[in-house]
């Protein structure tokens with residue numbers, strides 16, 4: 001929304017300043033009043049936008065001797081306001097087929113969670129009050145117990161995100177005497193969003209002890225790197241890429257044996273904490289589950305709350321109780337703690353999993369439901385949508401066809417995992433509508449719909465669209481005609 005100055009004013013005192021009639025510029029007060037009637041933005045934001053555009057126009061007029069046309073200035077302000085309006089956080093329809101889409105806020109929450117939040121958010125809570133004693137209580141007491149149960153761990157705790165979790169683990173385990181972290185060269189990765197493992201290691205004060213090669217690291221490589229300066233062995237799950245071909249990695253048991261022989265902890269950054277066997281939900285690979293990795297001997301695991309777990313942005317640390325207690329004593333833990341709304345959200349998500357184990361149903365967690373959604377069910381929904389849009393679109397020269405497509409977990413999880421899906425493909429060439437134009441019109445609609453282009457067609461992928469969004473989706477697609 002920052003208007004750019006057309007020219008820098010001339011400071012040359014010799015040069016006579018041209019005369020310009022500044023009355024031709026739009027009146028600030030009238031423009032604010034007019035735009036306030038049509039924009040949904042708060043009036044002070046509108047006023048700022050008007051003032052800054054008019055200021056730039058005035059300066060440029062004084063300098064060049066001519067005012068830009070009034071209509072041009074007004075439409076620039078309108079474009080600024082539109083941009084600001086669209087940048088407001090709001091629901092969107094995810095038609096990308098990418099289940100955990102970082103740009104779209106990763107995991108959506110289940111209904112039990114959103115219902116609970118709606119009732120909790122407007123009231124006081126027992127966040128740090130023990131209701132049995134009336135004394136000060138532990139923040140996150142229940143969620144820590146519930147997470148430990150879910151991960152089959154001695155203890156667990158929660159922080160802002162997984163990057164913070166890794167950081168806190170390293171801060172606790174790395175000391176001046178023991179400051180080396182052994183990690184495979186195949187795991188020195190950038191996870192996305194600027195999370196680079198080597199940089200996180202560095203800013204925690206650790207010294208990297210890289211072992212193996214990019215494609216092959218053997219148990220003996222780890223064993224040979226252990227010295228009396230070793231603080232821990234770190235494993236980072238390759239969540240956003242995969243190594244294929246001539247590769248080798250020791251399994252968790254081998255690494256556990258080495259770590260424990262030398263009495264050093266083994267820490268696994270899993271990235272995504274899947275609580276369900278992903279290969280049983282969908283025809284995709286098995287994502288390591290926190291409980292499995294801990295049972296395999298890891299001392300600590302950490303993972304994000306908003307990837308396959310399907311909860312809010314958080315980082316969970318689970319494992320040995322003494323290590324968790326130590327991590328929680330770090331002053332940085334206080335700086336990275338979660339707010340009550342986040343804790344409540346995670347509480348309901350985790351409780352949904354725990355309850356589903358006894359009821360043997362899938363938990364009310366949208367990402368797991370999307371993974372498990374059967375193809376024939378998606379096809380049925382797509383048929384019903386097509387019946388509503390095909391004819392009106394055809395009349396306007398836009399062809400809609402139902403096609404086989406694929407969906408992905410995304411969000412830096414399971415790079416190889418794609419699962420079958422169906423998509424509505426839109427072709428507007430007969431109406432002189434390019435795929436880019438269609439994409440941006442869908443995106444800027446009243447219900448912003450995020451589609452993608454594949455083979456010169458716009459695809460609307462059904463797997464990531466909620467049934468309750470279908471009415472809005474139909475309205476959005478029909479707004480193209």
Ligand SMILES: *Cc1c(COP(=O)(O)O)cnc(C)c1O
Nearest residue numbers: 161162163191237239270271304
């Ligand atoms: C996603 C990911 C992270 C970062 O998690 P945030 O919750 O986004 O901070 C760290 N490590 C791995 C392996 C990841 O996949």
